[in-house]
Amino acid sequence: MSQYRPFTPQDAIELAKTLPGPFAADANLDCHEIGDGNLNLVFHITDQNSDKSIIIKQALPYAKVVGESWPLSLVRARIEREILQEEYRLCPGMVPEVYHYDDDLALTVMEDLSDHVIMRKGLIEGVSYPLFAQHIGEFMARTLFFTSDLGMDQQLKKEQQGRFINPDQCKITEDLIFDEPYRIAEKNNYDVSIEDEAEALRTDGVLHLEVALLREKFLTHGQALLHGDLHTGSIFVTPESTKVIDPEFAYYGPMGFDVGAVLANLLLNYASLPGWIQDETALRERETLLLNMVRDVWTEFESRFRALWVNDLVDPMAKTPRYQDLYVQQLFRDSIGFAGAKMVRRIVGLAHVADIDTIPNATEREHAQRKALSIGKALIKNNRRLNTIGEVLDIVSTAVSTNKA
């Protein structure tokens, strides 16, 4: 049994040399630590004499946030490794392949995806990903369906749920998404220019009620094995390929939390666009493209999820007429509510998104923040009565124009 210690690049190279494949015994390996250093070390190991490369990711026993240290269980490394393997089984080629792991060292050796770019960066740069909605729809439909009571043995699901109890990571979500943005909290983080917006969040009882209901779902609804942090910074893309990474927040929760994460991050990018594109026509085109992606992510997900229900259902009671429609309706509403909560927290909470934070012009940045909050609040407040993605897009337009007025 290994004893935990944080790796140095030299440790990473030595481990890489002992692994069967990919490197020759006498290979000259380079190693760079490329993580952001907040939660994990990420070593990128390349061979000077071949195009072979690997990633070694190691969990740190703390998170660096607002200058202090927040203890975190290393169990998340085992959880991340196990769910990567489970996702790979369900969606081959859509997550990095795991080559090796050591749970005591809290590390995983995996496929290097550096031929892809982080989707958030690609979106900010204006790249188009015409296959993304299909890919992510497929990923979410398969990972959520086949880990739920709909698509797997219901007793094995319970055992699996027990293996993915992930309290430390869930606590981060519970605090940062479902609590702190709605009160005065030390970790909140926003420009003084939107103090009026932050105060409005703290005093809006209608909003608080909906957030409390969403929080309860996150705390209690063990529907499927979630990725748990499915934003565009956890997705590597090329125009042809989509790879999901970093599932260390995985646990059994409400399906809509994953779907909502994708929708929220596309809408955050949408809200940022006037800060990046001056030309009016180009701006309108890109906005339309982003809203079409929002629509397509839902419809691609829904059609695949419903197809799995028809073909791969293991629970005979779920064949009951109208049950699928009620189930999908609730899943849709949850997704919209969670999307709203994720937008709000990215403006006033601890962790922001580069789409908005790096807008060069301060006035445009503030506009984007207000627009994102306006959309986010409208999604949260309306989630329990929405039925179609078209209604959501109408709400986005209304929230945006109200915001302007």
Add this chain to the structure above:
Amino acid sequence: MSQYRPFTPQDAIELAKTLPGPFAADANLDCHEIGDGNLNLVFHITDQNSDKSIIIKQALPYAKVVGESWPLSLVRARIEREILQEEYRLCPGMVPEVYHYDDDLALTVMEDLSDHVIMRKGLIEGVSYPLFAQHIGEFMARTLFFTSDLGMDQQLKKEQQGRFINPDQCKITEDLIFDEPYRIAEKNNYDVSIEDEAEALRTDGVLHLEVALLREKFLTHGQALLHGDLHTGSIFVTPESTKVIDPEFAYYGPMGFDVGAVLANLLLNYASLPGWIQDETALRERETLLLNMVRDVWTEFESRFRALWVNDLVDPMAKTPRYQDLYVQQLFRDSIGFAGAKMVRRIVGLAHVADIDTIPNATEREHAQRKALSIGKALIKNNRRLNTIGEVLDIVSTAVSTNKA
């Protein structure tokens, strides 16, 4: 570490002699196996020279049902012992005290409650339990509240949920309550005289949809640590005292499943009354008493649960105005739906209740079965639109009179 073997009465006596307290070293102990032998051995050990006595309960690695053997994990013995200790901590005096346990032998040594009677028996004999609603209201309010995200640390709750994963026992519930009564199934068990009722259950799409939704809640909604089998055969009573036993079905599920179990079993006894009481006036009085108990169990539970919310809430987000009302409304609806499902399964499913099955007159017995089904179906079909226990009692009256017509 002990090795599992089923105990004989002699084994039980020998273990009892080694325990510190309650018996003298030279005590003359008697032992009778008093379990029904389906799932567990229950040894009642008494001292010929004192009034001291204990119970030793040992789980069997199978269930005897319909003449065959159904393998069951012994883990349930550890789960039962742990939840007894947890319930004792939360409600001292309302469950048997655990004196000793051996998880490898799957046995627990506990307080003897033979000065109490099984509540189902007491109810059939016409005894009144004027304190029962307060007692069980207190028991359910405290055990459900303090094991939920409302009343305990939300991260410790997740760890606890992991310890109470109980697939084998849940499978029994999922099959016997939420599946088999609604289709042709080998384990179903009912008189040919009500084949029309059984067929109606199999073909009622409206009913199936509601059962599918209740089943989903049972499968996914990890709201609180449930007793999991809280019928009147799991409750020991005297007119002054209430003790809950046999929590081997414990797991993290929807609170309404426990509340509904109590309501269902009172209503099953209510439906049986014309089979036991000939005198019209006495019958009406007893029926009123039972319906008042149904009303009181809910109101006593609700008022205590709301008081705990005011005084012992750990989740600040749950203080949001109107959230408590929405939460309690949903809990009420769940309770009524589960109550209905539990009534139906006790008529056509594998396991019945003596209240109805032992009615001497066959015609009266059939009337009681039809009445119970009529009430059960009405509760299931209306659960999602009900708001008050008064409406439930109206539905009971309507179901009964429709049944008669």
